[in-house]
Amino acid sequence: MHKEAGQRPGKAAEQEAIYFSFLAEVGITKHMGALESTKQLIELCGIEQGQAVLDVGCGVGITACYLTKRYGCRVVGIDITERMIDRCNERARREGVEDAVEFRVADAQDLPLEDGRFDVVISESVNVFLADRRRAMREYVRVARTSGRIGLNEMTLLRSPPPAQLLPYMYQVAGFEGEIPTVEDWEDLLRSAGLREIVAYARALNVREEARSRLERFGFREMVSAVGRVLVLALKDPASKAFIRQTLGGAKLLSRDVLEYLGYGIYVGTK
Ligand SMILES: C[S@@+](CC[C@H](N)C(=O)[O-])C[C@H]1O[C@@H](n2cnc3c(N)ncnc32)[C@H](O)[C@@H]1O
Structure with missing residues (x-):
């Protein structure tokens, strides 16, 4: 695995880079709530x-x-993550939409895009990883047109503070070690970027519904290919093997305890 996309200083940046490059190799990225939460975000x-x-x-x-x-x-x-953009272009060609969608390598905190260009800016499970979320929000507001909407789906701490013994498991589920914002924190982020008419709600993860909605999002064939790629990576690359063991191991990962504290929220505001 190669490393890319460091967001935070030190070890956390390295872990995130490994996490994203692993996901890019496997060819699957995710956010909580899967296709159902995407549909809610689109509607809101x-x-x-x-x-x-x-x-x-x-x-x-x-x-x-x-x-x-x-x-x-x-x-x-x-x-x-450059490899993600390769995957996006492959997907766009496969799905026959390469003329209607454009993919670029860029940092959320410094968008190489002109002011007021978009009706809507969305972001799913990204901002929680950023070193400077406020700066990123200002960028989203800048590239949205007046009265345009900004919508996030982000990991959210449902109850605070989480017990210390759950933290390692929460970090494994989240894919990073750091403070996970509450609903109020996310709302405050949107408000302080000057957005109005803010809608915010949080949801606990329903494991069965999540599995169903993920399958719908990826499709059966893509899920099977991804599992195949995970197996190949585990056999070929010791770093990937260690990573897979660390992130997928542990019966407690999606235990009721963890899911009581870690969920996701949908946050939408108008410019
Ligand atoms: C958990 S994945 C979610 C991907 C996708 N939104 C989805 O729902 O499937 C997080 C993504 O954010 C990207 N990312 C992390 N930091 C970023 C940054 N500063 N600017 C742009 N993208 C970033 C990662 O490369 C990764 O593809």
């Missing part, structure tokens, strides 16, 4: 046919291609 952002949408931290491009196919949106997807 009022995304309509043909609109210009920016997907920040687009991962392997599933939501960007979905918006193009389903809503005829003109989508730009940006991601800091």
Whole structure:
């Protein structure tokens, strides 16, 4: 595995870079709530046919291609991990939408995009990883048109403070070690970027529903290919093997205890 996309200083940056490059190799990226939460985000952002949408931290491009196919949106997807953008372009070609969607390597905190270009800016499970979330929010507001919407789906601490013994498991589920914001923290982030009419709600993860919705998001064939790639990586690359053992191991990972504290929230505001 190669390393890329350091966001925070020191060890945390390295862990995140390993996490993202692993996901890019496997060819699957995720956010909590899977396709169901994407649909909720689309609805709350009022995304309509043909609109210009920016997907920040687009991962392997599933939501960007979905918006193009389903809503005829003109989508730009940006991601800091170069390998993710390769995956996005492969997907766009495979799904026949390469002319309607554009993918670029870029940092959420410094968008190489002009002011007021987008009707809607969305971002799913990205901002929790950023070193400077306020700066990123200012960027989203800058590239949105007046009255445009900004919508996030982000990991959220449902109850505070989490017991110390759960923290290692929460970090494993989250994919990073650091403070996970509460609903109030996320709301405050949107408000302090000058957004109005803020809608915010948090959800606990329903493991069964999550599995169903993930399968719907990825499709059966893609899930099987991803599992195959995980197995190949585990056999070929010792760093990947250690990473897989660390992130997938541990019966407590999705235990009721962890899910009582760690969930996700949808946050939408209007410029
Ligand atoms: C957990 S994945 C979610 C991907 C995608 N949104 C999804 O829901 O499938 C987080 C993504 O954020 C990207 N990312 C992390 N830091 C970023 C930054 N500063 N700017 C842009 N993308 C970033 C990672 O490369 C990764 O693809």
